[in-house]
Every structure is written in structure tokens, then in C-alpha cells.
Amino acid sequence: MKRTLILLIAGAALALSAAAQTYSQPVRDVDSGARSGAYGYCSVTLAAGFSGSGLQNCSLGTVTGQNLNGTVPDGKILIIEEASATCRKNSADDWSRLIISSSHGQRLLPLTLQGASGSTQAWVAHTTGRLYVAPTRTVRAQLDTIGNTQYSASCTISYTGFLVDAQ
Amino acid sequence: MKHILSILTVAAALAVSAAAQTYSQPVREVNSETRQPVTGYCVIQWTNSIGVSSCSLYTVPAGKRLAVRDVSFRCGSSNTASVALGKLEGNGATQALVLLQQIPDNSTTGRHFAGARPVFLHVNSGNLLATAWLTQDANENPGCEVSFQGFLVDAN
Numbered sequence: 366m367k368r369t370l371i372l373l374i375a376g377a378a379l380a381l382s383a384a385a386q387t388y389s390q391p392v393r394d395v396d397s398g399a400r401s402g403a404y405g406y407c408s409v410t411l412a413a414g415f416s417g418s419g420l421q422n423c424s425l426g427t428v429t430g431q432n433l434n435g436t437v438p439d440g441k442i443l444i445i446e447e448a449s450a451t452c453r454k455n456s457a458d459d460w461s462r463l464i465i466s467s468s469h470g471q472r473l474l475p476l477t478l479q480g481a482s483g484s485t486q487a488w489v490a491h492t493t494g495r496l497y498v499a500p501t502r503t504v505r506a507q508l509d510t511i512g513n514t515q516y517s518a519s520c521t522i523s524y525t526g527f528l529v530d531a532q
Numbered sequence: 533m534k535h536i537l538s539i540l541t542v543a544a545a546l547a548v549s550a551a552a553q554t555y556s557q558p559v560r561e562v563n564s565e566t567r568q569p570v571t572g573y574c575v576i577q578w579t580n581s582i583g584v585s586s587c588s589l590y591t592v593p594a595g596k597r598l599a600v601r602d603v604s605f606r607c608g609s610s611n612t613a614s615v616a617l618g619k620l621e622g623n624g625a626t627q628a629l630v631l632l633q634q635i636p637d638n639s640t641t642g643r644h645f646a647g648a649r650p651v652f653l654h655v656n657s658g659n660l661l662a663t664a665w666l667t668q669d670a671n672e673n674p675g676c677e678v679s680f681q682g683f684l685v686d687a688n
Contacts, residue, residue, distance in 0.1 A: 390557060390558075390559040390560065391559070391560040391561075391562045392559045392560065392561055392562065393561070393562055393563055393686070394561060394563065397563060397685065398599070398652065398654075399563060399565075399597065399599035399654065399683070399685045400563065400597065400685055402597070402599070402625075402653075402654025404624065404625035404653075404654075426624060426625075428597065428623055428625075428654040428655070428656050429656055430623075430624070430656070446652035447627060447650070447651065447652040447653075449626075449627045449628035449629075449630075450628060451617055451619075451628050477630055477632065479616050479617055479630070479631060480614035480615065480616030480617070480668060481614065481616075481668075482614070482616075482668040487616040487617050487666075487668075489617060489628045489629075489630045490628070490630070491627070491628060491629075491630050491649065493649070493650050493652070523625065523626050523627060523628070525625050525627060525652050525653050525654070526652065527654075
């Protein structure tokens, strides 16, 4: 009878142990985008009379204030989740395209006219969707107009994302 | 003896059951988006002026990091004024806000525009999340209102 009681207590203890673990394992996702935020900028300016593609490397920094000098650290992957741009041009010129690109492809930023002051137009663009950037690689912006520009034109592109361990 | 064997079997079954649950235990993601939600709202009003104005949406508490995931905005101006460019700014990072949709109304003297979209922006502890808008040719009193939603995670 005594042995039976001991066995019963042991069984109950096991059951209680399993139940106690149900809510006792808080975890943190170390690769969560909210914990390892990153961002960058690039400005592209086309001078009057320019023809072709304006190209510019972008900066890269972390939410903790670390400047990564525009290059994804070795052993990390940058995941861009969002990009936007503000641009200015003269109404006499026409945009062709604005692109943000990386080692793994590119995303088009569709430009929308927001307002004007005289002949100077303000445009904005925004896109969500992922763009991956490999370790030791950079992010670049590209701006094109249709034909030669009669006046100078410029865009400032900003992007936000996060870094994860490559392995 | 038979009775003891039966009890041993039950105990063993309980032990196996506990072991089998090793990979089915629910865990708490302490930084889950739904555990520490945050929202904020602010208004900018120009008074017969042009240029950039800003308002503060949220200051991130010490030891926390803010993840912004959604923003919506609305601007109104007279027919002659032009609210041109909006930005969401925090901790050095910015995202441009696009006023896409003109709200239909019966006003002959004013216009209203709105926008809403997902955001992926992070602000470190102690830093401010703000919005800044540029208005041009403001002869009257244009204004903008902005609200955001996001969540806090532990900074470390």
C-alpha cells in the first residue's frame, strides 16, 4: 500500500511538472525585424543637360546608431521592407524611372506628383515589399529622365529594413 | 504485484506523455507585436505661412525600442495652398508619406487629401517619432493630421 502511494505521488508530480511548463518558456526572436532595425539614404542629382542614368550608393546604419558605411556587414543579410523617395524637377522635364537595387534584384519606386511651386514640382514615391542584400554588398539608387534634362532634377531615397545573421 | 504493475504502467505513460510534449509546449514571444501596442496622433496647423512644420507623435521609453507598422494621414488646404511633402521621421530614419487620394466634398474653397499605408520603421529608446510636412504658397491655414500604430520591444 505504501509503495502504491509513492508511485501515485510520483505520477502526480510528473503530471504537475508538465502542466507547470505550459506557460514558463518566454522567448525572444533574436532575428526579429523590430530588434535589429536598419535604414539608409541616397541622393541622386541630375545636372541640366544630363542624359543617361544617375547612380548613387546608399548609406546604411542601424537603429542603435551604428554607421555601417553603406555596406552590409560580413555574416549578415539586409532585408529591405520599405523604400520611399522625395523628388524635385522642373515641369519641362519628364521622369523615366526611379529604382532601388541590390545584389538580389531591384524595386521600382512609382513617382506621384504631390504639388508645385511655380515650375518646380514635388514628387513622392513609396513601395513596400522585400529586397534582400547579401553580405558585403551595397544598396544603390538609379534615376532616369526621358531625354536630356533641361533643368537639374534630384531625388532623395530612403529605405528601412533589418539585419539578420547569414547563418 | 499486479496492482503495482498497473500503477507503474500509468506512471510510465504519464512520463512519456510529458516527454512527448517537449515540442508542443506553447511559448510566449515576449516581444510579440500584440503584447505592447502603441499608438500616437498629432496635428500640424500652418497660419499664413509657408515652409516645413512638424509635430511629435511619440517618445520611446528607456529600455524599449519602437517598431512603427502603420501610418495614416490627412491634410486640408485652401484651393490656392499646396501641402506638398510629408515625412515620418525617427532616430535618423525617414519614410516619405504620399497623399494619394483627394477626398470628394462640396467645398468650393478647400481641398482634402488622405493616405494610409504600412510602415517598417524603428526608433531606439529615448528618441522621438515625429512627422514633418512642407507647404508651399500657403495663403490661408492648411493643416495635416497624422496617426500611427506600432509596438514596443525590449531594447536588449
